Amino acid sequence: MMLSGTLARISAAVFALAGWSGAAAAPAAAIFPFEIYDTSGEAPQSDLTERLAMATRVLSEALEKTGRYSPVDLGPFSIEVAATSPRYRCGDCFLPIARQAGAAFAVVPVVHKVSSLISSMDIWIFDASSGADVAHLGGQIRGDTAEAYEHGVRFLVRNRLPADDPSSDRAGSK
Numbered sequence: 001m002m003l004s005g006t007l008a009r010i011s012a013a014v015f016a017l018a019g020w021s022g023a024a025a026a027p028a029a030a031i032f033p034f035e036i037y038d039t040s041g042e043a044p045q046s047d048l049t050e051r052l053a054m055a056t057r058v059l060s061e062a063l064e065k066t067g068r069y070s071p072v073d074l075g076p077f078s079i080e081v082a083a084t085s086p087r088y089r090c091g092d093c094f095l096p097i098a099r100q101a102g103a104a105f106a107v108v109p110v111v112h113k114v115s116s117l118i119s120s121m122d123i124w125i126f127d128a129s130s131g132a133d134v135a136h137l138g139g140q141i142r143g144d145t146a147e148a149y150e151h152g153v154r155f156l157v158r159n160r161l162p163a164d165d166p167s168s169d170r171a172g173s174k
Helices: 002-020 048-065 075-083 095-100 146-160
Strands: 028-031 035-038 105-113 118-127 133-142
Touching (some): 048 146, 118 146, 133 146
Parallel strands (some): 035 105
Antiparallel strands (some): 105 118, 118 133
């Protein structure tokens, strides 16, 4: 009995200290898989699927590392996510999935491949409840390789994510 009372006091102290930190949890973000819009006329490379999956993982990690977004697991919605493809042409068809996943934001990335040397990478961030465009991170990448995709994602998050944090308005709402 004495042990459980001590445990309760320790737990209460830990929760109180956590509350004093003032750090609000980052709002949830549904990070959809990267897609490719290929107008190059070239045959797709054999590692394209793996490269897009890697770019999605890097994007998720990079956004989480900013402390401004907390990625949610879209795995349970894989069928619904697949049905929205291509998201760069579907309007806001992905928003209901983001909401179902409990996300405050929907992140929609795409690579527009012009040639094996030149591609554009775009990452749109939307408010999941209103559909409002919160941010657009865009730029060109050179090369059709995993290294180019990874570098492009990290560059965009580091250098193109707006300094005014749209997630700060929603941090307390979740």
